[in-house]
Amino acid sequence: MPIYRLSVNGAEHRVDTDADRPLLDVLREDLHLTGTKYGCGEGQCRACSVLIDGKALPSCRMPVSAATGKQITTIEGLAKGAALHRVQQAFLDEGAMQCGYCVPGMIVSTVALLDRTAKPTDEQIIAGLNGNLCRCAGYSRIVAAVRRAAGGNHA
Ligand code: FES
Ligand code: FES
Incomplete structure (x- = not known):
């Protein structure tokens, strides 16, 4: 499978996966960032929203291949140490x-x-x-x- 480079919460990751796998699945299952939630899986509820280049977008419908080269921030990336955003x-x-x-x-x-x-x-x-x-x-x-x-x- 191809390898995709993802920048998530300021860290670089290499993910070996299918091009059309949802970003949400990669975040939760491969990177263990489970703060982002699966709701409808159809782009209708926004429980899965993450920041992509500063814009809040549902990650359940975004293929991982479309997220490469972008700055992704999940809920885990908002706090600075013990200080909440x-x-x-x-x-x-x-x-x-x-x-x-x-x-x-x-x-x-x-x-x-x-x-x-x-x-x-x-x-x-x-x-x-x-x-x-x-x-x-x-x-x-x-x-x-x-x-x-x-x-x-x-x-
Ligand atoms: S899980 Fe509902 S919009 Fe993504
Ligand atoms: S869905 Fe329960 S607090 Fe919003």
């Missing part, structure tokens, strides 16, 4: 999780949103997280966590 801390502080399954994807999407729009309005938060599904329907706390991560309410 401010978005992770905001989700904790707001209690913005019930089962927690959607949260890695929500956090990754929030990081990308705040990178584009540092002080989003509530409408921009909702639009930015559109497509990230929470089966526990914890949306109000999730929006509150994004507001907190952005430094306050900008509605």
